[in-house]
Amino acid sequence: MKPVKVGLLGLGTVGTGVVRILQGFQEDLSSQVGSPIEISRVAVKNSEKTRSIDIAREVLTTDPWEVIRDPEVDVIVEVMGGVGITKDYILEALERGKHIVTANKDLMALHGTEILAKAQEKQCDVFYEASVAGGIPIIRTLIEGFSSDRIVKIMGIVNGTTNYILTKMSQEGASYDDVLQEAQALGYAEADPTSDVEGLDAARKMAILGTLGFRTNVELTDVSVSGISGVTRQDIQFAKRLGYEIKLLGIAECHNEEFSISVQPTLIRASHPLASVSGVFNAVYVFGEAVGETMFYGAGAGEMPTATSVVADLVAVIKNLKLGVNGLKQIVPYKQKKLKSDEQVFYKNFLLLHVDDKAGVLARITQVFAEYEVSLDSVLQQANPANPDAEIIIVTHNASKASMDKVLRRFEEMDVIRRVKSHYRVEG
Amino acid sequence: MKPVKVGLLGLGTVGTGVVRILQGFQEDLSSQVGSPIEISRVAVKNSEKTRSIDIAREVLTTDPWEVIRDPEVDVIVEVMGGVGITKDYILEALERGKHIVTANKDLMALHGTEILAKAQEKQCDVFYEASVAGGIPIIRTLIEGFSSDRIVKIMGIVNGTTNYILTKMSQEGASYDDVLQEAQALGYAEADPTSDVEGLDAARKMAILGTLGFRTNVELTDVSVSGISGVTRQDIQFAKRLGYEIKLLGIAECHNEEFSISVQPTLIRASHPLASVSGVFNAVYVFGEAVGETMFYGAGAGEMPTATSVVADLVAVIKNLKLGVNGLKQIVPYKQKKLKSDEQVFYKNFLLLHVDDKAGVLARITQVFAEYEVSLDSVLQQANPANPDAEIIIVTHNASKASMDKVLRRFEEMDVIRRVKSHYRVEG
Numbered sequence: 001m002k003p004v005k006v007g008l009l010g011l012g013t014v015g016t017g018v019v020r021i022l023q024g025f026q027e028d029l030s031s032q033v034g035s036p037i038e039i040s041r042v043a044v045k046n047s048e049k050t051r052s053i054d055i056a057r058e059v060l061t062t063d064p065w066e067v068i069r070d071p072e073v074d075v076i077v078e079v080m081g082g083v084g085i086t087k088d089y090i091l092e093a094l095e096r097g098k099h100i101v102t103a104n105k106d107l108m109a110l111h112g113t114e115i116l117a118k119a120q121e122k123q124c125d126v127f128y129e130a131s132v133a134g135g136i137p138i139i140r141t142l143i144e145g146f147s148s149d150r151i152v153k154i155m156g157i158v159n160g161t162t163n164y165i166l167t168k169m170s171q172e173g174a175s176y177d178d179v180l181q182e183a184q185a186l187g188y189a190e191a192d193p194t195s196d197v198e199g200l201d202a203a204r205k206m207a208i209l210g211t212l213g214f215r216t217n218v219e220l221t222d223v224s225v226s227g228i229s230g231v232t233r234q235d236i237q238f239a240k241r242l243g244y245e246i247k248l249l250g251i252a253e254c255h256n257e258e259f260s261i262s263v264q265p266t267l268i269r270a271s272h273p274l275a276s277v278s279g280v281f282n283a284v285y286v287f288g289e290a291v292g293e294t295m296f297y298g299a300g301a302g303e304m305p306t307a308t309s310v311v312a313d314l315v316a317v318i319k320n321l322k323l324g325v326n327g328l329k330q331i332v333p334y335k336q337k338k339l340k341s342d343e344q345v346f347y348k349n350f351l352l353l354h355v356d357d358k359a360g361v362l363a364r365i366t367q368v369f370a371e372y373e374v375s376l377d378s379v380l381q382q383a384n385p386a387n388p389d390a391e392i393i394i395v396t397h398n399a400s401k402a403s404m405d406k407v408l409r410r411f412e413e414m415d416v417i418r419r420v421k422s423h424y425r426v427e428g
Numbered sequence: 429m430k431p432v433k434v435g436l437l438g439l440g441t442v443g444t445g446v447v448r449i450l451q452g453f454q455e456d457l458s459s460q461v462g463s464p465i466e467i468s469r470v471a472v473k474n475s476e477k478t479r480s481i482d483i484a485r486e487v488l489t490t491d492p493w494e495v496i497r498d499p500e501v502d503v504i505v506e507v508m509g510g511v512g513i514t515k516d517y518i519l520e521a522l523e524r525g526k527h528i529v530t531a532n533k534d535l536m537a538l539h540g541t542e543i544l545a546k547a548q549e550k551q552c553d554v555f556y557e558a559s560v561a562g563g564i565p566i567i568r569t570l571i572e573g574f575s576s577d578r579i580v581k582i583m584g585i586v587n588g589t590t591n592y593i594l595t596k597m598s599q600e601g602a603s604y605d606d607v608l609q610e611a612q613a614l615g616y617a618e619a620d621p622t623s624d625v626e627g628l629d630a631a632r633k634m635a636i637l638g639t640l641g642f643r644t645n646v647e648l649t650d651v652s653v654s655g656i657s658g659v660t661r662q663d664i665q666f667a668k669r670l671g672y673e674i675k676l677l678g679i680a681e682c683h684n685e686e687f688s689i690s691v692q693p694t695l696i697r698a699s700h701p702l703a704s705v706s707g708v709f710n711a712v713y714v715f716g717e718a719v720g721e722t723m724f725y726g727a728g729a730g731e732m733p734t735a736t737s738v739v740a741d742l743v744a745v746i747k748n749l750k751l752g753v754n755g756l757k758q759i760v761p762y763k764q765k766k767l768k769s770d771e772q773v774f775y776k777n778f779l780l781l782h783v784d785d786k787a788g789v790l791a792r793i794t795q796v797f798a799e800y801e802v803s804l805d806s807v808l809q810q811a812n813p814a815n816p817d818a819e820i821i822i823v824t825h826n827a828s829k830a831s832m833d834k835v836l837r838r839f840e841e842m843d844v845i846r847r848v849k850s851h852y853r854v855e856g
Contacts (some may be wrong), residue, residue: 021718031762074651134533139570145565148453148739149453215456273725288736291736297724323757325751325753
């Protein structure tokens, strides 16, 4: 049987895993798709580099265009990353009728619409399971498993670096800076950790999940983002005392076809399935109108887990190839896009305030909440020996983001409030 | 656009959910498949019954053959249950070129091979996502999500009734009999609970998961089964003291293409993701050679969750119908079947022994373990004021099932051992 020829763009961590699976599991794979799968061309940065896998020198090239223009190549597997020239590679490959498997969340979050439109025009497949939550098949689950349902809420721990940091801070009482350094030393965080710790990576993944879950065109600019660099040990301790863990959660909600989407450090109740997802693991919690609560858990990154998703997509492309149906099952968002305004987004809030330690302060603060009709779930005032100010911890009931913003602006103007030390969303 | 016509066999809990979704989400569904979906014929037991859904009286019939023989019907959705006549209905429907969506685990576990062979012959789809773990899309995940991996281990909490009973016993210290009665009153357990509590229901689901995970023909008779009716409050307390919960786990393992499969009450370490799956929820833990640890969690039964899976399968059938590829993506087990012998199955064991309270007993017991080369992880001897005997709790290291059987047979012959009170597998 004629082999299917795969062109690989990139031979870093994930690319190496892809080669390892294609070599190691070849018999299983060809039994499923009905023909051998051959890596016929690989674009690398450095063709001289010593590698942990056995790959013939003559298939390597330092010019990605060679892979894309190779008429023999049926499918392009893009695991090089980047959004500039990489997008050009992908569009040109589609132009030439090649199918695409990519692990590139940045590309799909920023240019997914354009790429999928080109794919549809050319009747090509574009699959990207590995772009979100590594080895967890969450994209298939949203497209196929829940095709029958209306997704109401998606909450995701979709960034392993931040989950590792927050887990360590919670379990060991370590400081953010210390754990970040440790994560960098272990290779769990990059030298410049901004994209992870400021929530940008998670935002890209949430835009992809939101688009699939709500079947509308959720864009990266729709995601309101804040990161974990301000989270302190003290915040985590207060959260625990109230029965919560702090996680960087992507939260996408949709009611009456209007959606909201955000990424932020969030207090999640300890009994919620997401609260016990620890270390570099990822999990996506999906609440469907019919199916109710579900959760999907697994490794969010790493050579072999991510490669599992890439190769599963490759198997799907090849099965479609054999049936002659590539590009015909494309999921195009079909709903009109309606992003909720801040007046329409409601959630509970956790606030830690540093205030003047004198009579009447609490009364003035609660008065502000009352003015904007934000009702309170719990209020705790305490002296802190390490702090000349008093500390007030407040958990609100559901309040609109707009009302909370007004409350916070008023707080800024109040002399008795020294500082809004922390402000987090609360879930579960 | 011409509607796709669906014939429904059964209008009980799941059937009602299917109608509810098809009616309530019609616009979403037809946007995805490109045409309306119409329930054109429904076989019911009693056509006079008052129902909570709005369904035209003239589509109802008490004769399932009318649905199957209706030339207008494209797809049969079987949610009536049973394995005798139901199998004949399905085979006849396939003979007539109709595609099948079924929620029937008994049918698939017992006659799946025959039904899938007929489907292949007739180029028809047979989908059965709802047969295992209700709303969790675990069958798709094994077939598609992990097509690229070799599954090493599947552990499933796939029976909600027994998980509800064990959760209540663990959380409230209640007795098995009391919780079973409560579960029956709540409708979580049937009047005759045998199939659930003795593990037979779970065994059927595990046979289906094993077949898909290991790509070989796992049969129901391959599953060694024991149920939870012997689990006591004391067992659960001892387990907790050692850091475990007791769950009814289906466990399927595969190494070097040789597999073992079983269902039994199992001590699972409290930190394992399965340990916190409580109440009627289901979860399937899948460990793949490449992907590592994953877990899929959700409602295992109930009208709407199960109907979600049924309708997702229906969407898949209709998409295939539009593309003309029904029956062409059938997954046929392609590996030679090799079931492990008892000598090849290894796990840890928990034992609670009632023994004569006199000197030298422990030495004699540990001597028996040594004789069969079963090494021990921990041993705890204690007096129980309520019991004239002494209690010995033993946790072994990994030992073959064959060796453990020999140890247990020797214990039966020993005068000093009054009773092997409990014997459970240990995981995690």
